[in-house]
Amino acid sequence: MTRGGSTYEGVIAPDTVESRPMPSRKVSILIGEKNGAASNTAVHELLECPVCMNIMYPPIHQCPNGHTLCSKCKSKVRSCPICRQELGNIRCLALERVAESLEVPCRYQIFGCQDIFPYQSRLRHEQSCGFRPYNCPYAGAECHVSGSIPSLIQHLKNHHQVDMHDGSTFNHRYVKTDPQDFENATWMLTLFNCFGYQFCLHFEAFNLGRAPVYMAFIRFMGEEHDARKFSYSLEVGANGRKLTWQGVPRSIRDSHKTVRDSMDGLIIHKNMALFFSGGNSRELKLKVAGRIWKV
Ligand SMILES: [Zn+2]
Ligand SMILES: [Zn+2]
Ligand SMILES: [Zn+2]
Ligand SMILES: [Zn+2]
Numbered sequence: 001m002t003r004g005g006s007t008y009e010g011v012i013a014p015d016t017v018e019s020r021p022m023p024s025r026k027v028s029i030l031i032g033e034k035n036g037a038a039s040n041t042a043v044h045e046l047l048e049c050p051v052c053m054n055i056m057y058p059p060i061h062q063c064p065n066g067h068t069l070c071s072k073c074k075s076k077v078r079s080c081p082i083c084r085q086e087l088g089n090i091r092c093l094a095l096e097r098v099a100e101s102l103e104v105p106c107r108y109q110i111f112g113c114q115d116i117f118p119y120q121s122r123l124r125h126e127q128s129c130g131f132r133p134y135n136c137p138y139a140g141a142e143c144h145v146s147g148s149i150p151s152l153i154q155h156l157k158n159h160h161q162v163d164m165h166d167g168s169t170f171n172h173r174y175v176k177t178d179p180q181d182f183e184n185a186t187w188m189l190t191l192f193n194c195f196g197y198q199f200c201l202h203f204e205a206f207n208l209g210r211a212p213v214y215m216a217f218i219r220f221m222g223e224e225h226d227a228r229k230f231s232y233s234l235e236v237g238a239n240g241r242k243l244t245w246q247g248v249p250r251s252i253r254d255s256h257k258t259v260r261d262s263m264d265g266l267i268i269h270k271n272m273a274l275f276f277s278g279g280n281s282r283e284l285k286l287k288v289a290g291r292i293w294k295v
Helices: 005-011 039-047 091-099 119-128 149-160 256-261 270-276
Strands: 104-107 116-118 163-166 168-177 187-194 197-208 211-220 229-237 240-246 266-269 284-294
Touching: 039 091, 091 211, 091 266, 104 119, 104 284, 116 119, 116 168, 149 163, 168 187, 168 229, 187 256, 197 256, 211 229, 211 240, 211 270, 211 284, 229 266, 229 270, 240 266, 240 270, 266 270, 270 284
Parallel strands: 163 187
Antiparallel strands: 104 116, 168 284, 187 197, 197 211, 211 266, 229 240, 229 284
């Protein structure tokens, strides 16, 4: 423990090791903060795995010469990646103790999360942090954009040319000139802005087993617990027949595919869809009416 020696006075807890920090133990080394503090940088560097560059979490391993590496990298090699000595099974308890005594901000701090956590419980928090970015809800293309809801709304409009409608009722027409061409799945997304939230209406063609179907469902741009405060209905029909679906919007935390595969939406078999379209099999012309309401 030589690097950044002065650091450790503030970091190592005076009491013995214990995983749950007491309130009195106010150690706030803010890893990842760009505050230029040399000591923090030194601790940060110490906890960085020299092989994969990720932050190391206990168990932290070391070679007989003291080179540290994370448990993931340890499982992949037999000799030390730095000095080539055989690794054996040596833990670096001192560094583990340093790691456990640290408090670090949530990695989604830049998105607004103000929480600071003991080193290890941070990981758990981050998996469900409400500020973690959402994935782009557009399903038609491989899109890897993620971000806050407002930034995704802009992205959907600008990049995917998605229409945004105000209001909680809608009447949407889906027209496809060649419904026989089922291999080219149709993906459509429309955004609705109501109750201060945004909802995604998905419409698409896919094969359910061997049966070609169309499916419509709504996803909620926000967290699951807010999504559950709403209900929606979808209706499609013609000639006195009607299919109705009433459901609960799914959070966009659930991938488009997850929702589709759980069949949580209005499913219209292709023959029925063609019947609703006027029955000449040459054109798909579906009118989907819907409503979103607060429960
Ligand atoms: Zn590593
Ligand atoms: Zn070594
Ligand atoms: Zn957070
Ligand atoms: Zn996108």
